């Protein structure tokens with residue numbers, strides 16, 4: 220585990236109570252997505268509080284362009300890999316499109332699969348009022364649930380694209396959705412792509428912590444898709460992303476250097492070769 224300063228008590232293992240305590244104490248919560256054990260181990264050692272094995276894997280690792288085709292069977296091995304590497308971070312499994320909307324029975328069945336087969340500590344699903352029954356049933360089985368309201372990518376076609384939610388008269392719906400998630404027993408809620416002032420209002424009204432993905436600074440925590448954050452994503456990235464590294468450039472240069480070494484007979488040298 221990474222050395223941490225004395226100022227903020229660092230739990231051995233993050234649990235749902237640490238989300239509640241952080242909000243009460245005004246300590247910001249940090250999350251990143253992760254889809255493999257290599258990135259999970261690095262983020263865990265850096266003290267990132269939670270790792271979301273997002274269905275954004277559809278965009279980032281599986282090459283689908285959207286989250287819609289992603290299945291439970293695809294996310295289970297990725298979630299298991301992340302959970303195997305997380306010593307301190309809280310690991311959350313994202314329930315993919317089509318795995319919970321049919322009703323509370325289906326949602327609980329999917330949540331059981333993630334909990335039994337991966338080692339994740341919680342599940343996440345999209346939707347407020349429309350998903351409240353599902354959240355309530357999963358929570359009543361002893362499984363922590365993270366909610367997700369505002370822009371919900373699994374409904375991108377229903378919402379008419381990547382459209383900012385909660386503006387103007389939509390604020391009432393956003394507040395109703397956020398309250399529905401809290402009342403159903405979720406331990407935290409993601410607010411995606413909503414105006415900063417709307418997120419401030421939701422954060423003030425809710426007792427559970429709010430986690431921003433493009434919802435501005437007035438929330439209890441922040442989450443980003445790691446490949447956007449690290450500069451690995453090629454093509455367009457959302458406006459709300461701050462890029463903290465340029466891994467695409469680092470890997471591209473390494474690949475060029477490797478190719479030049481092989482083509483020039485420089486790699487492998489004697490130090491990389493075996494004697495008789």
Ligand SMILES: Nc1nc(=O)c2c([nH]1)NC[C@@H]1CN(c3ccc(C(=O)N[C@@H](CCC(=O)O)C(=O)O)cc3)CN21
Nearest residue numbers: 275278279286372381382383444447452456457458459
């Ligand atoms: N790589 C990646 N990053 C993400 O943040 C992400 C995913 N994938 N997949 C699942 C969802 C989908 N999300 C998205 C996807 C696209 C935009 C986007 O294109 N936003 C534009 C337009 C916003 C507008 O309409 O003004 C932007 O410039 O922010 C935003 C969020 C967030 N999530």
Ligand SMILES: CC(C)C(=O)C(=O)O
Nearest residue numbers: 252273274275409432
């Ligand atoms: C963008 C976050 C909230 C998500 O759901 C994902 O990564 O799948």
Ligand SMILES: [Mg+2]
Nearest residue numbers: 273274275313
């Ligand atoms: Mg998702």
